Amino acid sequence: MASARGSRACWLVGCPCVGGAAPSCRDEDARHRRREDEARRGFLERLSAQHVQVIAVAPEYFRVLEASTTAGRTFTSDDRATSSRVAVVNQAFVEKFLPDAQPIGARVRVAAPRQPRELRQVIGVVSNILEGDAIRQQFKPVLYVPFAQSPVPLVHVLARARVSTDQVARALRADIERLDSDIAIEALMTLKASFAFDGDYMDLDHMELGKGAAAAPTFAVVALVLAAIGLYAVIAHSVSQRTQEIGVRIAIGAAARDIRALVFRDGMTLVALGIVAGLAASLASNRLLQSQLVGVSPFDPVTIIGALLLLTIVALMACGVPARRAIRVNTVVALRQE
Secondary structure (H helix, E strand, O other): OEEEEEEEEEEEEOOOOOOOOOOOOOOOHHHHHHHHHHHHHHHHHOOOEEEEEEEEEOOOHHHHOOOOEEEEEOOOOOOOOOOOOEEEEEEEHHHHHHHOOOOOOOOOEOOOOOOOEEEEEEEEEEEEOOOOOOOOOEEEEEEEEEEEHOOOOEEEEOOOOOHHHHHHHHHHHHHHHHOOOOOOOOOOOHHHHHHHOOOOOHHHHHHHHHHHHHHHHHHHHHHHHHHHHHHHHHHHHOOOOOOOHHHHHOOOOHHHHHHHHHHHHHHHHHHHHHHHHHHHHHHOOOHHHHOOOOOOOOOOOHHHHHHHHHHHHHHHHHHHHHHHHHHHOOOOHHHHHO
């Protein structure tokens, strides 16, 4: 599958032409029309000279990128150059310009440099995809138009396939050569690789953020191992310091499970204090984390519960060796220890 894509920056001005009430002489209808007129004028003032990205795409574009349609429809082969002017907007566009209005049926006037203004009707809303700051989820408002109605000289072809990248590249080159041997191919690369070269997608700062995100699991594992080692060292030291006490407990009849419970209670007390401090620090840093996280909430109960369970399991394992050592304490030697 493939789709053509072209992009240009445009100025969007205009207002949604939402259908009004049927003509009537009743005062209620007149007031309703006045309210609609005021709403249109207010919308025009908000949209005046707003910079919006306009992208010309083929009908398959949204299917190739697996974008979900949240309202209306996307383009079809019937949206030709001679057809009525239509547009599809993303969710960010709706949230910014049409938060309290019905997007389907709204009309926007698009003005591009050195091109006549066009009045287009919104026929669909799609999820936010690619365009904008996807790393921080700061998606830009985007207005998509049919490529047949707004051709551009530079075209991006997107292809999704189940074969290798090399096979796709060879097939694309052959198809383009067959269509027109004079067409110049600037580059062939995966969508992921294009992030580093296309300013519409990702900049160098975001590449560094991506590297940091990829290394985060490694740092988390290292931190967990260090925490386990530290907990083991503290509990082992505590057991060695309390050898005489443990010997006395055993001498007066303490069972092995009682000694084991004593050691585990000390260890889990430390873990509980650490969990409380960690949760407090996490809640305090929520606002800072909000701008760094992608696709997750800074306070995710499922993630927090999972982390607590994992930490508890590791803590129990770290307490196991000192507990066994405490159970095997020689009572005579322990009582003689100063």
